Amino acid sequence: MRNENRFWFDLGPMDSIPKRGARTVRTPRREIAVFRTASDEFFALENRCPHKGGPLSEGIVHGRKVACPLHNWIIDLENGEATGADQGCARNFPIKLKNGRIYLDMGVAAPA
Amino acid sequence: MRKKLVVVGNGMAAGRVLDELFDKSPDQYDVTVFGAEPRVNYNRIMLSPVLAGEKSFADIVIHDEAWYEANKVALRRGEPIVAIDRAARTVRTADGASEPYDKLIVATGSMPIIIPVPGANLAGVVTFRDLDDVDAMLAAAAGGGRAVVIGGGLLGLEAAAGLAAKGMSVSVVHLMPTLMERQLDPNAGYLLQRAIEQRGIEVVTAANTKAIVGAARVEGVLLDDGRTLAADLVVMAVGIRPNTTLAKNSGLETKRGVVVDDFMRTSDPDIYAVGECVEHRGACYGLVAPLYDMAKVLAGQLAGEEGAGYAGSITSTKLKVTGIDLFSAGDFAEGDENDEVVLRDPARQIYKRVVLRDNKVVGAVLYGDTADGAWYFDMLKKGVDVAPMRDTLIFGQSYQGGSPLDPTAAVAALPDDAEICGCNGVCKGMIVQAITGGGLTTIDEVRARTKASASCGQCTSKVETLLVATLGDKYVAGDRKPMCKCVDLTHEEVRAQIKTKELKSLPAVMQELAWKTSCGCPSCRPALNYYLICAWPYDYKDDYQSRFINERVHANIQKDGTFSVVPRMWGGLTTPDELRAIADVADRFRIPTVKVTGGQRVDLLGVKKEDLPAVWAQLNAAGLVSGFAYAKGLRTVKTCVGSDWCRFGTQDSMGLGVKMERLLCGSWTPAKVKLAVSGCPRNCAEATVKDVGVICVDSGYDLHIAGAAGLHVRATDLLGHVDTEEAALEHVAAVIQMYREEAAYLDRLYKWVDKTGLERVRTAIMDDHDNRKALYERFVISQRVARRDPWAERAAGRDSREFTPLAVLMPVAAE
Structure with a gap:
């Protein structure tokens, strides 16, 4: 199915995102936030906090979490779930690292 | 009719006698104190941290002006007593004034020993006894250069560490083969020497000083073996001797010190002596604990109490060099x-040695881990038979009696006379009594009442444990809040350790201070980033990933993810050209909302992130720079028109506002800082609800601080008055710097003042001129790197990836 036929889009070298930081990828349907942790793990979430739509890419990245810049909801980067007492989920997307470059699944460009 | 008590000397012994006396019998005497130093009573043993820059003079004051007033003590500072007329019962000052007494206390302290070698009186040779000596050392250290400290005892090592911390290259010359040989055995002396050398201090032992050489001022120290150590400053710290001159000239019996009996009486029944100047049962003391014991006995005498006399003291020693833990007591x-x-x-650089005689502790030397010092010392004083615990004695108190005691139980198990605070000589019983008798519930109250933990702070956790043990469930851990869940230390403790351990990066802080998370959290990271910037303006590299988005992109994020842009309008002044430029930017970038802010400038709302650099470039071209409206830093200086236009204006409030904004702009602070300058007391600029407000009056400038008008509304407190614009600028910058250096991150200025006390800030800024100038200097130095326009840098391309997407995925053609 779709899983076997992923088309990986090359986002560029890993160093184009700072450690404990994020950059955005613009697609026709939505904006994606691509995160890099202190230990060089990469994650991709829709760039919308489940709370009030805040841009998660602007948040402070700590461990495998990001704090939304608008109201400080803490979102788990692995699955997009809000942590603690908050409820909600930002959609996550497959991402991988190969030969020092970041690849995002082209499924992001498909209709939701 | 009240009797007249005259005290000669205003040091720690004299101050302690009066404290104890007023506790027992507040209205018995009219008290006059003559002090040779031109200042109030302060904690002399804390001069080392002042020298090292860890504390200011205001921090070590024991009795402030208010204390003398409240206790109706006449303080005649800077008036040394030169003679006692025992027949007439009067004392005479150097200026010839005379003062009668019924009872007289001689508390003349001690004098540093000057070794009688050629050149000992050259300029640049100082001792380490009082604040003037510290000032002289700091002045010398300001120029860098080389210092030689003669004497490797307690005082000499503290001086050496302080001077090294101030950037001098330091050598310690010590007569004996190991350091502090009177308090340490050779093993601990060796470990100490290594620790001292690791601080970049050269240690020369078994070295005898032959001469101090130099023409007009000191140039070096010549040793017996022919070596010469170059020096721009020489500190003599070889010891002290009791200052008996006055007593001897007045015909009192003196030997090494002024001879006293067990009730501190000299050979004249109306004259007492106390402190380092006395000799009691053949012993003279140079440490603080015996002096407190003596003060208690003497106060009892003066109050007419019957009590046990003073029986001499067994002393223990602690070295006040941050990062070196060392304790010794006994033989x-x-x-x-x-x-x-x-x-x-x-x-782990730990060495412990407990010396026993007939199964009793007679001495202890602890290096590296001194937690059990008080316990061994207590057993030593009491002569406890340690045979039952001899097997585990060396592991310390928590290993006695089966399972280790938890800290609360350990403190609860201490006897009442166990010393808790060594700096101020406060024992457990006094603290417990203050807590139960005075209804105290917080550490601050205990500190204010007993002085326990008020000086070096090492015993803070012990005092807190004592509160827990005494109050049980009624104790609510009030102000000791860890910074965040990543660490057990408070903001203040983290700040202090960043300085003393010279931690200069986030990883260094997290490693050394035992962070529990790998890279912090959104609450500690911005705080640490600020503390590091403030502590090391030149060495620390700002970590943008630890800044909140607004400070990272130099604009304010809005609810829809767009940003707002606020250029500076200095003092609220603008020009037609600037307004035109703002209008052009708003048109060109289709900025939906343009609003005048409460801080007298213009806000452009709804700017797209990727447009920010171009918006800034265009504003820059018209001379407009970042207004830092997004920063924990200087926001605005609001002004009214003042004497330029207003018929009531007394001074040029607009002009001063502009100067102030130019001086302060760009500085990072614990929370936002808003200022205002009003041209007259009608206060149109609303200066009395700002962090710092200046109100111009005919005679100059009233300086107000600690106002707020947000979530919390608070009118300012008057800090003081200055006569000139220059003074106003210097005072305001000094207040801001003190706030920068001390406040917890996110505490507004008023919150910090509420915590630390207005009086302390006032003393530090208005009274302690050297301290204020030093604060101002440090502010100016940090501004040299901070006062930049972040917009211009980014318009020129810096951090461009911050403003552009990583990739744009175009619609894919149907396959």
Whole structure:
């Protein structure tokens, strides 16, 4: 199915995102936030906090979490779930690292 | 009719006698104190941290002006007494004034020993006794250069560490083969020497000073073996001797010190002596604990109490060099009749040695881990038979009696006379009594009442444990809040350790201070980033990933993810050209909302992130720079028109506002800082609800601080008055710097003032001129790197990836 036929889009070298930081990828349907942790793990979430739509890419990245810049909801980067007492989920997307470059699944460009 | 008590000397002994006396009998005497130093009573043993820059003079004051007033003590500072007329019962000052007494206390302290070598009186040779000496050392250290400290005892090592911390290259010359040989055995002396050398201080032992050389001022120290050590400053710290001159000239019996009996009486029944100047049962003391014991006895005498006399003191020693833990007490000479228990852990630099005689502790030397010092010392003083616990004695108190005691139980188990605070000589019983008798519930109250933990702070956790043990469930851990869940230390403790351990990066802080998370959290990271910027303006590299988005992109994020842009309008002044430029930017970038802010400038709302650099470039071209409206830093200086236009204006408030904004702009602070300058007391600029407000009056400028008008509304407090614009600028910058250096991150200025006390800030800024100038200097130095326009840098391309997407995925053609 779709899983076997992923088309990986090359986002560029890993160093184009700072450690404990994020950059955005613009697609026709939505904006994606691509995160890099202190230990060089990469994650991709829709760039919308489940709370009030805040841009998660602007948040402070700590461990495998990001704090939304608008109201400080803490979102788990692995699955997009809000942590603690908050409820909600930002959609996550497959991402991988190969030969020092970041690849995002082209499924992001498909209709939701 | 009240009797007249005259005190000669205003040092720690004299101050302590009066404290104890007023506790027992507040209205019995009219008290006059003559002090040779031109200042209030302060904690002399804390001069080392002042020298090292860890504390200011205001921090070590024991009795402030208010204390003298409240207790109706006439303080005649800077008036040394030169003679006592015992027949007439009067004392005479150097200026010839005379003062009668019924009872007289001689508390003339001690004098540093000057070794009688050629050149000892050259300029640049100082001792380490009072604040003037510290000032002289700081002045010398300001120029860098080389210092030689003669004397490797307590005082000499503290001086050396302080001067090294101030950037001098320091050598310690010590007569004996090991450092602090009177308090330490050779093993601990060796470990100490290594620790001192690791701070970049050269240690020369077994070295005898032959002469101090130099033409007009000191140039070096010549040793017996022919070596010369170059020096721009020489500190003599070889010891002290009792200052008996006045007593001797007045015909009182003196030997090494002024001879006193067990009730501190001299050979004249109306004259007492106390402190370092006395000799009691053949012993003279140069440490603080005996002096407190003596003060208690003397106060009892003066109050007419019957009580046990003073029976001499067994002393213990602690070195006040941050990062070196060292304790010693009693007798530790090797001898046939002594047994020793020794523990060494070389990798952790720990050495403990307890000396026993007939199963009693007679001495203890602890290096590296001194937590049990008080326990051994207590057993030493009481002569406890340690035979039942000899097997585990060396492991410390928590290993006695089966399972280790938790800290609360350990403190609860201490006897009432166990010393808790060594700096201020406060024992457990006094603290417990203050808590139960005075209904105290917080550490601050205990500190204010007993002085316990008020000086070096090392015993803070012990005092807190004592509160827990005494109050039980009624104790609510009030102000000791860890910074966040990543660490157990408070903001203040983290700040202090960043300075003293010279931690200059986030990883260094997290490693050394035992962070529990790998890279912090959104609450500690911005705080640490600020503390590091403030502590090391030149060495620390700002970590943008630890800044909140607004400070990272130099604009304010809005609810829809767009940003707002606020250029500076200095003092709220603008020009037609600037307004035109703002209008052009708003048109060109289709900025939906343009609003005048409460801080007298213009806000452009709804700017797209990727447009920010171009918006800034265009604003820059018209001379407009970032207004830092997004920063924990200087926001605005609001002004009214003042004497330029207003018929009531007394001074040029607009002009001063502009100067102030130019001086302060760009500085990072714990929370936002808003200022205002009003041209007259009608206060149109609303200066009395700002962090710092200046109100111009005919005679100059009233400086107000600690106002707020947000979530919390608070009118300012008057800090003081200055006469000139220059003074206003210097005072305001000094307040801001003190706030920058001390406040917890996110505490507004008023919150910090509420916590630390207005009086302390006032003393530090208005009274302590040297301290204020030093604060101002540090502010100016940090501004040299901070006062930049972040917009211009980014318009020129810096951090461009911050403003552009990583990738744009175009619609894919149907396959």
